[in-house]
Amino acid sequence: MKTISILIPAYNEEQVLHTLINRLDAVTSELPHYQFEYLFVNDGSTDNTLFLLKQLVEHRTDVSYVNLSRNFGKEVAMLAGFDHTKGEAVIIIDADLQDPPELIPEMIGYWEQGYDDVFAKRRSRAGESWFKKWSSSRYYKILETLSNIPVQRDTGDFRLLDRRCIDALQLLRESQRYTKGMYSWIGFNKKEILFDRDPRAAGETKWNYGKLFNLAIDGITSSTIAPLRFSSLFGVIISVVAFFFMIFVVIRALLFGDPVPGYPSLMAVILFLGGIQLLSLGIIGEYLGKVFYETKGRPVYFVEEYVSTIKKDDSAE
Ligand code: UDP
Ligand code: MG
Numbered sequence: 001m002k003t004i005s006i007l008i009p010a011y012n013e014e015q016v017l018h019t020l021i022n023r024l025d026a027v028t029s030e031l032p033h034y035q036f037e038y039l040f041v042n043d044g045s046t047d048n049t050l051f052l053l054k055q056l057v058e059h060r061t062d063v064s065y066v067n068l069s070r071n072f073g074k075e076v077a078m079l080a081g082f083d084h085t086k087g088e089a090v091i092i093i094d095a096d097l098q099d100p101p102e103l104i105p106e107m108i109g110y111w112e113q114g115y116d117d118v119f120a121k122r123r124s125r126a127g128e129s130w131f132k133k134w135s136s137s138r139y140y141k142i143l144e145t146l147s148n149i150p151v152q153r154d155t156g157d158f159r160l161l162d163r164r165c166i167d168a169l170q171l172l173r174e175s176q177r178y179t180k181g182m183y184s185w186i187g188f189n190k191k192e193i194l195f196d197r198d199p200r201a202a203g204e205t206k207w208n209y210g211k212l213f214n215l216a217i218d219g220i221t222s223s224t225i226a227p228l229r230f231s232s233l234f235g236v237i238i239s240v241v242a243f244f245f246m247i248f249v250v251i252r253a254l255l256f257g258d259p260v261p262g263y264p265s266l267m268a269v270i271l272f273l274g275g276i277q278l279l280s281l282g283i284i285g286e287y288l289g290k291v292f293y294e295t296k297g298r299p300v301y302f303v304e305e306y307v308s309t310i311k312k313d314d315s316a317e
Pocket of ligand 2: 096
C-alpha cells in the first residue's frame with residue numbers, strides 16, 4: 001500500500017481543525033488503497049491548536065505533528081513538513097479549508113499517471129477584494145518577465161508532490177524562502193487542475209498587505225537578479241544622456257556665453273539622480289540582506305517536539 005502524507009501547516013487554527021479533519025476523513029475513506037498520514041506542523045500557535053493536536057494523536061494512528069519552537073511563517077513550516085513526511089507523495093493543504101480536500105482523489109489520479117507535481121489552479125477567488133486580485137495578477141506578470149522560469153499563475157501551495165520533488169525541495173534550504181518559486185525551479189512533470197477557492201471557513205487570515213508586500217519582494221529577489229541589471233542599465237542610459245547634455249551645455253556657453261540661469265534644471269537633475277541612486281542602493285541592499293541571512297548558515301527552524309504514530313508499511317517497499 002502506498003503512503004500519502006497530507007501536510008498541513010497550522011498557525012492558530014483551533015476553530016477549523018475539527019472541520020478540516022472531518023472533510024479530510026470523508027475524502028480519504030473513499031480511497032482505501034492508500035495509507036494516509038495527516039502531518040500537522042504547528043507553527044508556534046498561541047491558541048489551543050497544539051492541545052487539539054495532542055488530543056488527536058492520542059486517539060488516532062494516522063495523525064502526527066511537528067511542533068516548531070516558535071512561529072517561523074508558513075514557508076518555513078512547510079520545509080519542516082517536508083523534512084518529516086513519510087509518504088511516497090505529499091499533499092500540501094491549508095488548514096483553513098480554502099483548499100477543498102475533495103480535489104485530492106483527482107490529484108492522486110494524475111500522480112498515478114506519472115505526474116510529479118499536480119497543482120491546483122484557482123478559477124475564482126471568492127472572498128478576496130478586487131485590489132488583491134488585481135495586484136496579484138500584476139505581480140505574477142512582473143515576476144514571470146523578470147525571472148526566466150515560468151511562474152505558476154493563480155496557484156498556491158495546494159498541490160500533490162511526488163517523493164522526488166520533496167527530496168529536491170529538501171535540498172533547497174535557504175532561510176528566506178519563496179516556495180512558490182521553488183516548485184517551478186525544481187522542474188519535473190507538472191499538471192494543473194482547476195478549482196474554485198473558497199473563503200476562509202473560520203478565523204482570520206494571517207496575511208496583511210505588509211506581509212504580502214514582503215513576500216512579493218522576496219519572490220523577486222530570491223528568483224532573479226534582474227532589478228540589479230535594471231539599475232546598471234538605468235545608470236548607463238543616464239550617463240549617455242548626461243554626456244550629450246554636457247556637450248550641449250559647453251558648446252552653448254562657448255557660442256552664446258553663459259549668464260548663469262538654470263537653477264530649475266539643476267535642481268531637477270540633482271533630485272532625479274538622487275532618487276535613482278537611493279533606489280539602486282535600496283535594491284543592492286535587498287540582495288545584500290539576503291546574503292547576510294544566508295551566510296549566517298543558521299538552521300532554518302527548530303523542532304520543539306515531533307510526535308508520530310504512523311508505522312510505515314514496510315512490505316510495500
Ligand atoms: N500559516 C502558518 N504560519 C504562519 C501563517 C500561516 O503555518 O505564520 C498557515 C495557516 O495556518 C494556514 C496557511 O498557512 O494553514 C495559510 O494561511 P492563511 O490562511 O492565513 O493565508 P491566506 O490563505 O490568507 O493566504
Ligand atoms: Mg487562508
